Amino acid sequence: MDPVKELFAELSSPDPSIRFSVLSRIEEMPLTASQIAEFRGMLASECEPGIRFHMQKVLARFEPGEQARPDRSGIAELLQQPGKDEISLALYLESVKRGEAQAVADELRKSGWVNFSAQLLPSVLKFLKKFGAAEDVNAVAALCSHGDPRVLSAAIEALEKLSPERLREHIVPLLLNANSGIRSRAVRILYRFDPSEALRHFESMLFSSSEEEKQAALFHSFFFPFKQIESLMLRYISVETDSELIKKAGLVFMANPDRQIPLRLLEARQACVGEKYQLIDSILKGVLQSLFQAGLVNAEPAQMLEVLENHFREKRIRLYIERFSLGLKSGDAETRLKSALKLCELIRHGVEEPRSLISDFLKKEKDEKVVARVGQFLESGRLEPETARKIEPETVGKSEPETAKAFIDLLPEQRQKIYDQINRENYGQQMAGIIGFFARLPVEEQIAVLGIIERSGTRRETELMLRCLESDNADLLTAAIDALSVVNPEALHPLLPQLIKHRFDEVKVAAIKVFALFDKKQAISLVEQMLHSIRPVQRRNAIFCLAHFDYASVSQILLTALKNESDEENQQQIFSILLSNADEETFFQVYVEARSGRSNRAELYARLYAGLVAKIIAADPAKTEAGLFAAAEERLEEEKRSQNQRSAYQLEKIQKIRQESQKKSEPDPGLIRFAVVAYAIGAILTALIWFLFMAPPTPQKVAKPAARAAGQPKSMTKTVKGVVSGVDAAKRQVDIADPAEQKTYRVHFPEKAGALPVIGNAFHGQLKVTGERGGILIGEWLNAF
Amino acid sequence: MSNFTITTANINGVFIIRPCGYVDEHGGAAIFATVQKALPEGHQKFILNLAASPVINSQGIAQIIELAEIIVDEKNGELAFTGLSELAGGVFKMVGLLQMGDAYPSEQQAVEALGN
Helix, strand or coil, X not given: XXXXXXXXXXXXXXXXXXXXXXXXXXXXXXXXXXXXXXXXXXXXXXXXXXXXXHHHHHHXXXXXXXXXXXXXXXXXXXXXXXXXXXXXXXXXXXXXXXXXXXXXXXXXXXXXXHHCCCCCHHHHHHHHHHHCXXXXXXXXXXXXXXXXXXXXXXXHHHHHHHCXXXXXXXXXXXXXXXXXXXXXXXHHHHHHHCHHHHHHHHHHHHCCCCHHHHHHHHHHXXXXXHHHHHHHHHHHHHHCCCHHHHHHHHHHHHHCCCCCXXXXXXXXXXXXCHHHHHHHHHHHHHHHHHHHHCCCCCCCHHHHHHHHHHHHHHHHHHHHHHHHHHHCCCCCHHHHHHHHHHHHHHHHCCCCCHHHHHHHHXXXXXXXXXXXXXXXXXXXXXXXXXXXXCCCHHHHHCCHHHHHHHHHHCCHHHHHHHHHHCCCCCHHHHHHHHHXXXXXXXXXXXXXXXXXHXXXXXXXXXXXXXXXXXXXXXXXXXXXXXXXXXXXXXXHHHHHHHHHCCCCHHHHHHHHHHHHHHCHHHHHHHHHHHHCCCCHHHHHHHHHHHHHCCHHXXXXXXXXXXXXXXXXXXXXXXXXXXXHCCCHHHHXXXXXXXXXXXXXXXXXXXXXXXXXXXXXXXXXXXCCHHHHHHHHHHHHHHHHHHHHHCCCCCHHXXXXXXXXXXXXXXCCHHHHHHHHHCCCCCCHHHHHHXXXXXXXXXXXXXXXXXXXXXXXXXXXXXXXXXXXXXXXXXXXXXXXXXCCCCEEEEEECCHHHCCCCCCCCEEXXXXXXXXXXXXXXXXXXXXXX | CCCCEEEEEEECCEEEEEEECCECHHHHHHHHHHHHHHHHHCCXXXXXXXXXXXXXXXXXXXXXXXXHHHHHHHCCCEEEEECCCHHHHHHHXXXXXXXXXXXXXXXXXXXXXXXX
């Protein structure tokens, strides 16, 4: 399609921000006489004054008199006219050459330009940005509180050029501005004066509930040093559910390849399922590709991925061993037994590392029953002592049908031998003979079978696993959840809300781990609740659960937990997770905590940061202890400095003021967006800031993905609390009104959702929002809490 | 540190910058310096051919934005990009560089467009 036609088609959009963004592209294009005529027709039907002004400016370029614009004396006359020709003036200011700029600036000053119309001011400010002088600073600074966002933005840009220091005095009002674009710009300005506080503001925008705010933060993420925002960005992509936003964030990672990032991304990927797994997988592969293309590594992406996946598996095993080896030191015999059995299970699956731990444990363990049961399990995979009968050697090797027929009649030891021999290759054959007898097997064998399904099973066994969820045995329930989470997580999904509330902590933790695959934010908040328990065991389970999340998502929670944790075993558990994920950001935070004088656990933190330094250096020989400590000391100094200065723009204060002002007047988001883009293009950077994260994509000469229809929401998972306001039983369609968000959802309830609710019922659950029709959000039921 | 080089050419009055290697802070500064040197020589039309620089980091982007501002905004010149990798194209679009200069599939097409 002809690019001009394409742009003209977009000029007919009912959305003024789309029309406005298109104008910036048309501005520089040569137009034919018929195109100019068509454009003129569009101008006649355009009602929005800001867009009209810009359209007139575009047209003026093609007017016959365009070549004969006023000279400097003409402009002086024009400036003095009460009803001045603003289009000519704007065009003239854009074309002033350096040689005559000084004289034009003088004329502008004489004419009292600050009182010009909001339409014209951006052109003047753009001119002053290029040719202004110290004497213009006060006037420009005064416009940094202008009500029109475009004037305000142009004023900030001009002041940034003329006297950047003066921006400091405008930080607070800019951070309070109703427009998210202005606010995020303010955060960037604040970064010059107070990097750590600016990053706190950036974090708050990135994790805001407003998509507009997140878009603005993502746009500005390119303007922060990546190292400073790396951890935030990792946490962001781990918890974000909007695929378009994840893709945008992915660009930041791919453009800033760092050798430490792929492993973190791999962890984030492993903590996801479905579309999000694919999205993070693409980002991970993109970063590996960038590392290779940038010449930062020599290994091909596929090779690196293999190494990373092995490393990830080893790290998981190491964490598992560390967790249960701590349990071996417990004062409670039952905990020691359970921990030892978990480690024995690993040994039985071919992981040799815990063998020496178990051997040492058995030598020191005083409880004979524990020694006997661990010894027995390690030997045979069974908890009970061997029966007197010997295994008949011919049984194990028998042909399959014969073995299957006799399976339930075999001795437990013989069955155990069969379990031990099952692998991916013979899984189908062997399990065929076992499944039928599953219900008659003792619980410990059922758990063993579930373990086999988890490692090698298929969705065919879903029913069997679901039946196990009705059990009252915590170990069996946990094993069934673990197996289902690997083999068929979707089947488990609707049951998770009940399992998360289960009376057994182990079951709760297993359910939360799976729940995190679908809704990480909520899962993390559930674990945080457990961390507030007064029972150390429940907190321990929560900490163990945190180890299963990707580190980026939970690092702050772990550090907060460490501040409050009084149980030594739990502290050790947190230590081991932090050390296993040692990175510079964690080190800096721990160092500041240890040295700031605000913690009464400075010694504990000092031990931790020493360990972190050792791990960081071991992982990256390019890092030195001296370098890390110098950087940490700098961070500490900066924190101290900021503590004294941050009174006015401190995040909490700004948030409080904004909340209060929002209570007074809730601006229409559509109007804000419109206000942002409703005026003609001024300074190029203004255009950058406004268009890029607010305006829809404009046609480019580079390849682009298919655009979504304007106004159509992206597919996203949403937790909704509301009231059923309508039911169409034939279509299984339920209308849910969410009074808090003032939204109505039309939701399709699949058969698996069971009986439809009735009008007036409360609804609390998750939906997949897929679109919008006539102001009603359309979606699919996912589950109900 | 990867090797980073820049070659330049002047075709039909269009100044072409061809970086090769990872455009990080150092690479971005080198591109910036090349443009700064060319401007006083009277060049107004620039093409940044990034075919041999598929990866440009945040600091590199910041330098390119700054030079684009100088060329387009301050000097009323023209800027075009070519050889953009999929990644660089996405980043340029996101940060708004494609509002400051158009992207072309080939250097020749960019020269033709700017030469007119």
